[in-house]
Amino acid sequence: MLKIENLHASVEGKPILNGLSLEIPSGEVHAIMGPNGSGKSTLSYVLAGREGYEVTEGSATLDGHDLLAMEPEERAVAGMFLAFQGPVELPGVGNAAFLRTALNAIRRARGEGEMDAMQFLKMARARMKVLNMPEDMLKRNVNVGFSGGEKKRNEMLQLAMLTPRFAVLDETDSGLDIDALKMVADTVNSLRGPSFSALVITHYQRLLNHIVPDRVHVLQAGRIVRSGGPELAQELEASGYGAIQSAA
Amino acid sequence: MTAMGATGAAAFLGRFEGLRTRLPGARTPWVDALRERAAAAFRAQGLPTRRVEAWKYTDLAAVSQGVFGEPLTGLDDAMPLPPAEGAAGRAVFVDGRFRADLSSIDALPFAAASVAAELPLLEGRLGALAAVEEQPLAALNGMLFEDGLLVDVPAGVAGGVLELVSIATESDRAPAFHPRHLIRLGAGASLTVIETANGPAGARYLHNPVTEIELAAGARLSHGRLQMEGWEGINLSTIYARVAEGGIYDNFTLNAGARLARNEMHVALLGPKAAAHMNGVQLVADGQHADTTTALDHAAPDCASRQTYKTVLLGRSRGVFQGKILVRQVAQKTDGYQMNQALLLSPEAEIDSKPQLEIYADDVKCSHGATVGELDPEQLFFLRSRGIREAEARAILVEAFLTEAVDAVEDAHVRAALSRAVTGWWGRQGIKVA
Numbered sequence: 001m002l003k004i005e006n007l008h009a010s011v012e013g014k015p016i017l018n019g020l021s022l023e024i025p026s027g028e029v030h031a032i033m034g035p036n037g038s039g040k041s042t043l044s045y046v047l048a049g050r051e052g053y054e055v056t057e058g059s060a061t062l063d064g065h066d067l068l069a070m071e072p073e074e075r076a077v078a079g080m081f082l083a084f085q086g087p088v089e090l091p092g093v094g095n096a097a098f099l100r101t102a103l104n105a106i107r108r109a110r111g112e113g114e115m116d117a118m119q120f121l122k123m124a125r126a127r128m129k130v131l132n133m134p135e136d137m138l139k140r141n142v143n144v145g146f147s148g149g150e151k152k153r154n155e156m157l158q159l160a161m162l163t164p165r166f167a168v169l170d171e172t173d174s175g176l177d178i179d180a181l182k183m184v185a186d187t188v189n190s191l192r193g194p195s196f197s198a199l200v201i202t203h204y205q206r207l208l209n210h211i212v213p214d215r216v217h218v219l220q221a222g223r224i225v226r227s228g229g230p231e232l233a234q235e236l237e238a239s240g241y242g243a244i245q246s247a248a
Numbered sequence: 249m250t251a252m253g254a255t256g257a258a259a260f261l262g263r264f265e266g267l268r269t270r271l272p273g274a275r276t277p278w279v280d281a282l283r284e285r286a287a288a289a290f291r292a293q294g295l296p297t298r299r300v301e302a303w304k305y306t307d308l309a310a311v312s313q314g315v316f317g318e319p320l321t322g323l324d325d326a327m328p329l330p331p332a333e334g335a336a337g338r339a340v341f342v343d344g345r346f347r348a349d350l351s352s353i354d355a356l357p358f359a360a361a362s363v364a365a366e367l368p369l370l371e372g373r374l375g376a377l378a379a380v381e382e383q384p385l386a387a388l389n390g391m392l393f394e395d396g397l398l399v400d401v402p403a404g405v406a407g408g409v410l411e412l413v414s415i416a417t418e419s420d421r422a423p424a425f426h427p428r429h430l431i432r433l434g435a436g437a438s439l440t441v442i443e444t445a446n447g448p449a450g451a452r453y454l455h456n457p458v459t460e461i462e463l464a465a466g467a468r469l470s471h472g473r474l475q476m477e478g479w480e481g482i483n484l485s486t487i488y489a490r491v492a493e494g495g496i497y498d499n500f501t502l503n504a505g506a507r508l509a510r511n512e513m514h515v516a517l518l519g520p521k522a523a524a525h526m527n528g529v530q531l532v533a534d535g536q537h538a539d540t541t542t543a544l545d546h547a548a549p550d551c552a553s554r555q556t557y558k559t560v561l562l563g564r565s566r567g568v569f570q571g572k573i574l575v576r577q578v579a580q581k582t583d584g585y586q587m588n589q590a591l592l593l594s595p596e597a598e599i600d601s602k603p604q605l606e607i608y609a610d611d612v613k614c615s616h617g618a619t620v621g622e623l624d625p626e627q628l629f630f631l632r633s634r635g636i637r638e639a640e641a642r643a644i645l646v647e648a649f650l651t652e653a654v655d656a657v658e659d660a661h662v663r664a665a666l667s668r669a670v671t672g673w674w675g676r677q678g679i680k681v682a
Contacts, residue, residue, distance in 0.1 A: 048633050051625065076635035088630045092648025101644065102634035109635065158634065 001026040001197050002166050007058035008222075009046050016042040018222035019058070024166070024215075027194045031208055031233060032201045034219030035241045040201045041085060043219070044170040048082040049075050062166055076102075077109040079165025081158075083172050087151040090142035095154070098142050099124060103161055127160045130190070131183055149180040156187040163191065167198045173207040185210030205237035256312035257294040260424075261287065263318070264391050272364040272394055278371045286380045286390025293384040305568040305600040306539045310482060310508050316454050317421030319343035334661055335442070336408035339397045342415050344425025344455070346395050358407050358439075363396035363428055370398070374430060377460040377488035379514070385484050389426040389458040396428040396457075399441075403434030403464065409661050410439060414455060416447030416481060424454040431459065433467035433495075440470040442665050445485075445505070447478035454482045461489035461497065465519060468496040472662030474669045477505035479535075486512045493519025493548070500657045501528040502666055503538040504673045511538075516545040517553065517579075524553045527656045529666075531673050532597070534563025541570040546579040546609075557588040558653045560646055561597035572604040575612050584614040591649050592622055593642070643674060 002024040009017040016039045024030050034040050046053045047060060049072035060067045065078050090098065104114040115123070124138060133153050143151050152172055159167055172184050188198055188211050200211055208216070208230065216232040217224045220241070226232070254262055264287055273279030295312045296303040339360060340350035346362035353360040363370070380387040401407040412429070433439055445455060455477060463469055469489075477483045483506040489497050501511045515524045530538040544553050559567040569588040590599040603616045623645050631641035650670065657663040 048629075050629050050633075071638070072629060072632035073635050073637050073641075076633055082633055084630070088624075088626045090627055090630070090645075090648060092651035093644060098631075098634075098644075101640070102631075102636055105637065105640070106635035162634065 002060070002062055002199070004060045005058055007043075007046070007060060008056045009042060010054050010056055011042065011052060015056070016222050017046065020219070020223055022217065022224060024197045024199060026197055027192075028214040029188065029192065029198045029200060029211060030215045030217060031211075031213040032199060032217050032219050033203070033205075033233065033236055038219045039222040040219055041170055042222075044082055044168045044201060047075075047168055048072060048080060073105070076162070076164070077106055081162060081164035081167040083152075083155040083159055083167065083169045085170040085172070085174065087143050087155055089144045089146075091144050093142045095140055095142050096121070096124065096138040099138075099158065099161055102158070106162060124157075124161065127157060131157055131160065131187060133157060148175045149177065152176060152180060153183060156184055160187055160191070165196060167191070167196075169198065169200045169202075171201055171203060173202055173204065181207060182210055205233040208233045255315055257290065259315065260388055260392065261291060267392075271392070273367040276368060279367060282375050283391055286387045289380040290384055290387035290391055293387065295388075296384050302541065302570070305566075305570070305602075306508075306510055306537065308508075311454060311484075314452070314454070315422065316424035317419075319345065319419075319421075319423035319425050333664070334409050335411045338411040338413060340413045340415065341395065341397070341427055343417055343419075343423050343453070344395060344414070344427045344457075346397070353410075356407070356410065357405055358399065358401040358437075360400075360410065361398045363398050363430060364394060366398050370430070373432075374428060374460070377462070377490060378428075378458050378486070379488070383486060383512070385456055385512075386458050386486050389428060389456055389486070392424075392426045393428040393458070394425070396430065398429075399431045399439070401433045401437040401439050401467075404436045405434070405438075407433075407437065407439035410441050412441055412443040414443075414445040414457070416451055416453045416455060416478065418448045418451050419453070422452040422454075424456065426456045426458070429457060429459040431469065432462045433464060433469055435464040436466040437464070438468040440659050440661055441472070442662060443471070443473045445473075445475050445477050445483055447481045447505070449478045450480055451478050452480045453478075454484070456484045457486070459485070459487045461487065463489070463491045463495040463497060465492045466494040467492070468498070470498045470659035470662055471500070472657070472659065472665055473499070473501040473511075474665060475501065475503050475505055475509055475511065476669060476673070477509070479505070479507060481506045483509045484512075485510065487514065489513070489515045489524075491515065491517050491519070491522040491524065494521045495519070496523045496525070498525040498658060499527070500662055500666060501540065502669050503528065503530040503532075503540060504669065506538075507536055509536075509538045510541065512541045514543045514545070515553075516547055517551040519548050520550045522548060522551045524551075525656065525658070526553070526555045527653045528557045529650050529653050529670065530557070530559040530567050531670070532559065532561045532565040532567050534565055534594075537566045537568075539568035539570075541568070543572045544574065544584070546573065546575040546582045546584065549578060549580045549582070551579060552583040553585065554656070555586040555588075556653045556656050558650050559588070559590040559599055560593065560649065561590065561599060562593050564594070564596040566597070567599040568601075569599070569618075570602045570604070571616070572606065573614060573616070575605075575607040575609050575614060577608040579609045580611045582609060582612040582614065584612070584616075586616040587618070589619045589649070590621070591646065592620065593646070647674075
């Protein structure tokens with residue numbers, strides 16, 4: 001499904017990713033762990049198509065489609081979803097209107113019928129119930145006045161509504177209490193299946209107790225320096241990144 | 249210099265000389281005196297240039313160098329207009345002249361009529377507020393006005409919704425018209441006026457209305473104005489409003505049409521606890537110039553004023569906001585707020601913003617602010633990352649920018665009309681927001 005080969009990327013001329021290769025087959029959830037500055041967020045932004053991230057070498061494909069040649073909205077239509085580390089606020093934009101616009105944009109591009117307001121509300125309410133979100137979050141402006149936890153919940157609602165093929169969670173667990181952490185895990189776990197895969201980027205092993213990954217990769221200085229099963233996360237938690245570095 | 253072929257102030261003065269005996273109210277001594285006074289004021293001032301402080305950012309060269317003709321009466325066939333939802337009546341003016349055949353003002357719970365028809369009865373009222381010695385366009389209007397809408401809502405009457413429609417016709421004469429509207433609400437009366445100004449896309453014309461508004465104690469006027477003139481039109485509007493104790497003047501103006509538009513308002517709060525809400529949106533596309541200039545006079549204690557203006561600029565366009573708040577010594581406990589914000593969607597667009605506070609009372613709360621910005625790339629990326637095309641994402645963010653000003657409109661009819669107008673304008677731009 002997702003295939004990254006020898007990816008090099010720079011920000012403002014400074015190389016951040018230095019030959020990163022990674023393959024996530026359909027149906028699998030992988031985790032990337034790594035110290036600050038190792039390139040975790042850069043990887044997520046490069047995949048989502050944010051401006052200012054220059055790919056100098058390598059490739060990234062989703063289901064064989066060249067992600068790097070697409071506009072951000074085309075990537076979303078192709079099935080890419082990024083759960084942001086710091087979700088942006090949109091004063092003046094209602095959450096329900098935003099979600100329905102996004103959902104219908106993707107449905108339209110995929111040749112599916114648009115959802116009317118009633119269908120949409122029914123679906124949103126069902127998803128929100130599962131996520132334990134108060135319904136008034138739909139009426140508020142996107143992320144405006146939301147607590148850190150509410151913003152992450154809202155990201156998970158978008159994930160659950162847009163049902164992408166491939167999701168990147170960029171340190172979604174940072175700053176979350178245990179309940180919110182479980183909610184994030186429940187959302188991802190509920191989507192798990194043969195046609196969904198995800199990349200969970202995290203500092204800590206904590207989230208991976210709830211989303212048990214198929215593979216764990218360690219990112220250091222813009223490259224994957226070690227890969228292993230879920231037990232690798234526990235090893236990192238115990239010994240820290242320094243030990244990995246010397247081992248690599 | 250003769251009127252034909254002459255330009256600018258000389259042409260308007262020439263026209264006045266030629267028409268003075270035929271203008272409405274001619275040979276009625278007070279009307280003649282009023283026009284003479286306006287003509288003298290206009291002769292003394294001429295059309296303002298950018299050397300005049302109040303016109304520093306708005307160039308009237310298109311008026312002073314243009315050649316304008318007389319509107320022709322009976323030119324057009326009656327045109328179908330969609331009925332307004334919830335409106336009790338409609339007054340239609342074509343090229344500045346009242347058209348009874350297109351209007352319905354007979355079944356209103358108050359008096360509404362053509363100014364031209366009622367002119368003999370308007371001594372001491374018409375011209376009571378317009379400051380012709382200070383505002384040359386009001387002087388021009390006073391010299392040449394032919395018609396306008398007269399509205400009188402008696403004390404205690406809830407007048408409902410009245411539409412005031414101005415239509416410019418397709419004409420190669422480039423007509424100039426100067427309607428004078430008079431709106432008066434008695435004590436405790438209320439009225440919503442939804443005013444629209446339209447014209448054909450390619451027609452050249454000058455629409456120079458002056459509106460005089462008097463609100464007695466406790467009266468409330470919601471005044472929604474949708475300026476959607478044709479692209480080659482010029483709209484120079486001046487409003488004078490006086491609000492007595494406990495009265496509320498609630499104005500919302502959309503400046504979206506015309507190649508050159510000025511929305512100038514002089515509002516005086518004359519009794520305790522009077523209030524003015526003045527909000528507006530300027531949508532300025534390539535080649536357009538839109539100016540909102542407000543002067544708010546706090547002349548009594550315990551009054552509140554709220555102003556929020558938002559300007560969106562596309563292509564090579566220019567926007568202006570000038571807002572003056574005068575708080576007189578007597579106006580203790582004044583609560584004044586003014587905010588104007590501009591969103592520049594093009595590197596070639598320009599906004600000039602001049603807030604001005606003049607405060608002589610010592611116990612007041614007065615704040616003002618101004619911001620100029622572009623669309624936030626992070627917000628744009630977020631929307632696009634959710635599958636929303638760039639053009640649509642831009643439109644969503646621009647609409648969000650306007651929301652605060654639109655939401656400030658309390659009257660549901662005005663808000664609905666405004667939302668439709670904004671959406672329509674947006675559609676005409678083909679969401680070309682780059």
